[in-house]
């Protein structure tokens with residue numbers, strides 16, 4: 162076997178496992194190294210009986226989902242149906258309302274428009290749709306940007322996400338049993354294709370031969386010795402709760418005021434919580450200079466609005482901060498296309 166046919170993958174998250182499977186399918190002999198004891202990275206889920214992802218996680222319909230489905234790895238997944246959609250609410254002007262404001266509908270009606278890369282979303286959207294609509298979209302997209310000031314981001318970047326989030330039928334899919342299950346299926350598939358998976362194996366120096374680096378960007382920058390590997394990402398406080406179930410509880414609250422998001426994930430997948438209880442995952446983008454406690458206060462206030470009485474019903478709780486690990490953000494003028502720099506051809510970067 163030629164050297165080119167032996168490939169090392171560094172990182173055992175979604176990107177590393179995808180790369181390993183694709184290379185093995187192409188006939189390569191693949192070894193994957195994962196620093197942690199378990200695979201999954203940001204796609205890990207907590208242990209039963211409260212199965213929470215690393216923040217609420219949805220798979221979006223599109224090429225990635227198709228790739229997984231073609232290999233029998235996507236299912237079982239669930240699409241939010243009428244039961245879920247009837248329990249969606251919005252926070253607007255500090256009230257919980259059943260429909261987004263009219264200005265947002267006007268934007269949806271013109272979602273075919275093209276937005277520029279070079280202009281800030283806030284400026285572009287205010288010019289076309291007014292300040293209220295621009296703010297509401299920023300809040301709506303907190304779920305995908307984890308950014309307290311989305312108005313400063315590239316209009317093209319925000320608009321593309323707006324189109325995805327407002328597409329009908331809804332594009333979000335939930336992996337039954339949490340993303341950890343998906344990782345388990347991918348790992349099993351990779352092993353069946355002959356991929357050698359070494360967990361608890363941190364790579365400090367890249368070996369000779371073709372390598373795919375599928376770590377966080379910070380780790381990749383060090384491993385590849387490439388200082389240009391930097392981009393912005395969001396910062397948000399996360400709160401996951403087990404609560405005793407009440408019939409009136411909502412499915413989802415999208416916070417148009419502050420970019421927060423709260424989802425009762427166990428409504429569509431009851432396996433995530435013990436019988437009689439719900440699993441709720443939520444997050445709130447942190448403002449510049451804001452402490453975790455302050456952001457958590459704002460998030461708990463969103464929970465008060467969307468799920469009255471939750472504090473007396475809590476059976477399990479964890480909170481944390483997601484800092485620079487929620488995916489790349491493009492400020493105005495940035496299309497996220499990065500030159501390959503002077504990276505050798507046999508070094509490839511995967512993930513985001």
Ligand SMILES: Cc1cc2nc3c(=O)[nH]c(=O)nc-3n(C[C@H](O)[C@H](O)[C@H](O)COP(=O)(O)OP(=O)(O)OC[C@H]3O[C@@H](n4cnc5c(N)ncnc54)[C@H](O)[C@@H]3O)c2cc1C
Nearest residue numbers: 172174175176195196202203216218219363364376380512
């Ligand atoms: C709060 C939150 C919510 C999110 N919500 C969504 C969502 O709804 N939908 C969505 O599509 N995405 C979502 N994401 C993003 C998604 O989780 C990530 O894009 C995806 O999991 C990243 O996978 P990855 O393999 O690129 O990186 P990672 O998951 O970070 O995997 C990298 C792996 O490399 C390992 N590693 C690092 N350094 C080394 C080394 N030197 N040697 C060996 N191994 C190493 C790490 O241990 C890790 O396991 C969310 C992320 C967060 C944090």
